[in-house]
Amino acid sequence: MGKFNWGTHIISEDVVTLAGYEKFEDLDSCQKYCTKIAKSNYENFIISNWFTPKEIKQHIQNIYAFCRYGDDLGDDAPFPPNERKLLLEEWMKDLERAFNSETHPWEGEPRHPILRAVSHTASTFNIPITPFKRLIEAFILDQEKTRYSNYQELKNYCIHSADPVGHLFLYIYGYDDEELQRISDYTCTALQLANHWQDVSRDLDQDRIYMPIEDMERFNYSLEDYNKKLVNDEWRALMRFQVERARELFEKGKELWEKVDSRLVVDLRMFTMGGMAVLDAIESQGYDTWSKRPRISKLKQLRMLMVSRKLWKEAHKKGKGIR
Incomplete structure (x- = not known):
């Protein structure tokens, strides 16, 4: 991801001026x-x-x-x-x-x-x-907050960090239904989890651990192991568990595809494909997300783009517009 040059933020006594003001x-x-x-x-x-x-x-x-x-x-x-x-x-x-x-x-x-x-x-x-x-x-x-005791705490974080993005997409496509928002939360939470498990090393470098402590204890992987970025059988089992949990959420989110405009479905399917591709990348490197950050290959990205093009053409033929 490229970095954008925002300019300079200024903090002076009680005055905060953000880069970009005026x-x-x-x-x-x-x-x-x-x-x-x-x-x-x-x-x-x-x-x-x-x-x-x-x-x-x-x-x-x-x-x-x-x-x-x-x-x-x-x-x-x-x-x-x-x-x-x-x-x-x-x-x-x-x-x-x-x-x-x-x-x-x-x-x-x-x-x-x-x-x-x-x-x-x-x-x-x-x-x-x-x-x-x-x-x-x-x-x-x-x-x-840099530590999460259990999965429920992490889900509550996702309610703020991820789920609103899905709601915004729904609003832009003309939907304000709470039930549709609830279903979209599955996909958005899954995307957030996929990102967390992809970036465990980067996050730890900022002293952030999103891995629930309760789950670590369940798989006998200690905080000391985590801070050492230790790759062992316990870590692989823990990460496999998290990958499967995220996949289940992606599957639940597919229900939304049958309920919204076909053009929005293109975005939803692409988000799901992208997130699942990250999970596949984690699995393909033996759940070792410490030694190497999992990435979607250029070939897989190209395939996703081709699928997106096909889906968009199909949606366009249906003639549905934004509500």
């Missing part, structure tokens, strides 16, 4: 900025893929820029965790400035160009502030 004011410039961010940052899962309907692609890129900026504030800003938390709290304040208005939601005056673009997207699709707030809350939680 950078652009007109909507067109703000949205072009979001597009630039989206094109410079790619992960295992293409957020705004080549086949996303044109009428929503810009909105997807606006959402992506919001997520990427907050994630980088929490992970890459050159400050200790307590000061990164201040940056994220300021990001939350600017979100609230965007949402709060004397007239209508999302007609406020944020200082950051990304939030100007997000305001346009949220207003267009009647998106509440909740999913955006939950994402920022997850970034803040990463500055405060």
Whole structure:
């Protein structure tokens, strides 16, 4: 994933100024900025893929820029965790400035160009502030909590860090049904878990352990072993368990494919394919995620792209548009 040069954040006494404040004011410039961010940052899962309907692609890129900026504030800003938390709290304040208005939601005056673009997207699709707030809350939680006692605690983290992204996609495609959101949570949580198990080494280098302590104890793998990045039979069994748990969630999430617009299904299937490919990569290297970070091969990425193209053509023939 390429790093985006955000500029300089300033923390001075009680004043926090985020990089990008007052950078652009007109909507067109703000949205072009979001597009630039989206094109410079790619992960295992293409957020705004080549086949996303044109009428929503810009909105997807606006959402992506919001997520990427907050994630980088929490992970890459050159400050200790307590000061990164201040940056994220300021990001939350600017979100609230965007949402709060004397007239209508999302007609406020944020200082950051990304939030100007997000305001346009949220207003267009009647998106509440909740999913955006939950994402920022997850970034803040990463500055405060570095260990998880059990799987339920980790799931609660995913409610904030991952599930809101699925809700945002549903809103953009015209769905505000809570039952559909519940089903999408399976896929989003699975994606988050796949990312965690792919990045155990990177996360530990930041003193973050997402592996539930309860699960480690179940497989007789100690915190001391974890901190040593020890690969043994216990670790492989533990990681195999986590991979299968994530796969089960991906399977449950497939129920959504039968309930939404065929064009959204293309995205959902691509997300699932990408996440499953990460899990396959973990398995293919014998569940040793310490020695080498699992990656999706270029060949597999190409195959996924070809599948996406085929799915999009099929969806396009059905003639369904955004609700």
